[in-house]
Amino acid sequence: MGVTYKNNRCSYIFIIKYRRKIMKYFFVGGFGLLVIILFSKVIVALELVNLDTFSTNAELKLSAVNATNEKKLKIIGKQTYEVFCSSCHGMNGEGNNGKAHNHTKRIAEKTVLDIIQNGSNNFKSIYPSGMPAGLVNDTDAKELAKYVANSLKGKKPKSWMVCATCHDESGEGISYVAPNIKEYSDELVATVLKNGKKGVIGTMPDFFWEKLSEMQIKALATYIRSIQK
Ligand code: HEC
Ligand code: HEC
The missing domain is CATH 1.20.5 (Single alpha-helices involved in coiled-coils or other helix-helix interfaces)
Known part of the structure; x- marks a missing residue:
């Protein structure tokens, strides 16, 4: 007590x-x-x-499932592009005054020149050893840069031989050897989204992989192909 x-x-x-x-x-x-x-x-x-x-993205994902033809893919691709890509690449895909790559062309001349001179190792998920630098001399490099940036149209430089061993004579690439540098294949767009890209224009982040479905990536590639000039 x-x-x-x-x-x-x-x-x-x-x-x-x-x-x-x-x-x-x-x-x-x-x-x-x-x-x-x-x-x-x-x-x-x-x-x-x-x-x-x-x-919105869930809706886009859902509609992408129903994108059974080219026309539907293009529409879904455009919408997905506006949500995820236009902030850097611009509403019309022209690269926002040089801030990002201009998607109305597969590749810019200065990008090709830079890659020939300095090599490139962005797409590690598919090409772990990248592309070696200095395969051709400066004169050939300039000629090749023009040719490649012009979607491989016009007179083919002699030195294209060197590039063709990996990128194929057509420039459309060889699976697991080198990417398509002639046009935006589905595989190329998927690779860029998975690995990101650091180049002479700037840096693109690699965070898209988890956000986008396979169908959306196909749709994006279809849309980007459709705005080629
Ligand atoms: C040994 C194989 C090989 C040869 C030869 C080669 N490349 Fe490549 N190229 C690659 C690989 C692999 C990549 C992907 C590089 C990366 O991961 O960033 C590449 C990337 C590129 C790219 C960038 C593509 C993009 O989407 O950014 C361009 C442009 C290019 N090569 C042009 C050329 C040219 C022009 C030549 C001839 C001088 C050439 N390549 C020779 C293997 C090669
Ligand atoms: C934060 C800015 C940013 C965003 C967002 C962005 N990108 Fe990019 N992207 C870039 C930059 C910068 C480059 C140019 C890199 C270089 O080559 O210097 C580029 C390049 C590319 C290339 C060209 C790669 C090559 O082979 O040369 C493709 C394809 C691409 N982007 C697709 C997309 C798609 C599709 C989206 C939307 C899902 C997207 N990007 C969103 C900044 C961005």
Whole structure:
């Protein structure tokens, strides 16, 4: 019994002695709680914005499943492009004043020249050893850059022989050897989205892989092919 009494007294004295501190904790705690509530409201609001884009992409994904022909693929591709790509590549795909690659052409002359001179190792998922630098001299490099940037139309430079061993005579690439440098194949677009790309124009991130379905990537490639000039 005595022990209980002592204990009660103890807690009573405790409250008297520390009442200022206890009040302070109440205030600080209450204020903290308020901050947490406000903060979570902001998070929820942000989440909703996020969910919104997700539901658009979910819809795009769903419609991509039904894209059974070229025309439908092109429409889905255009919509997907506007959501994920246009911020850098521009609404019309022309590269936003040089910020990103101009998609109305397969490849820019300065990109080809840079890759011949410096080599390239962006697409590690398919070509782990990349393309070696300095396969031809500067004069040939300039001639080849013009030829390749013009979708391999016009007079074929003699030195194309060197490139054809890996990129094929047609320039359409050889599976697991070198990519298609003549046009945007489905495989090339998928590879760029998976690996990203760092080049003379800038850097493209590689975060698209988880967000896009296989069908959406096919649709994107179809759309990009359709805006070729
Ligand atoms: C030994 C094989 C090989 C040879 C020879 C070769 N390439 Fe390549 N090329 C590759 C590989 C592999 C890649 C992919 C590089 C990467 O992963 O970034 C590539 C990439 C490229 C690209 C960039 C494609 C893109 O989408 O960014 C261009 C342009 C190119 N090559 C042009 C040429 C030209 C022009 C020649 C002739 C001088 C040539 N290549 C010779 C293997 C080769
Ligand atoms: C953050 C900006 C950014 C976004 C978003 C972006 N890209 Fe790019 N992309 C670039 C840049 C920069 C390059 C040029 C890289 C270089 O060659 O210097 C590029 C190049 C490319 C290339 C050309 C690769 C080659 O072979 O030369 C393709 C294809 C491409 N992007 C597709 C896409 C698609 C499809 C999307 C949307 C799903 C997309 N990009 C979104 C910045 C971006």
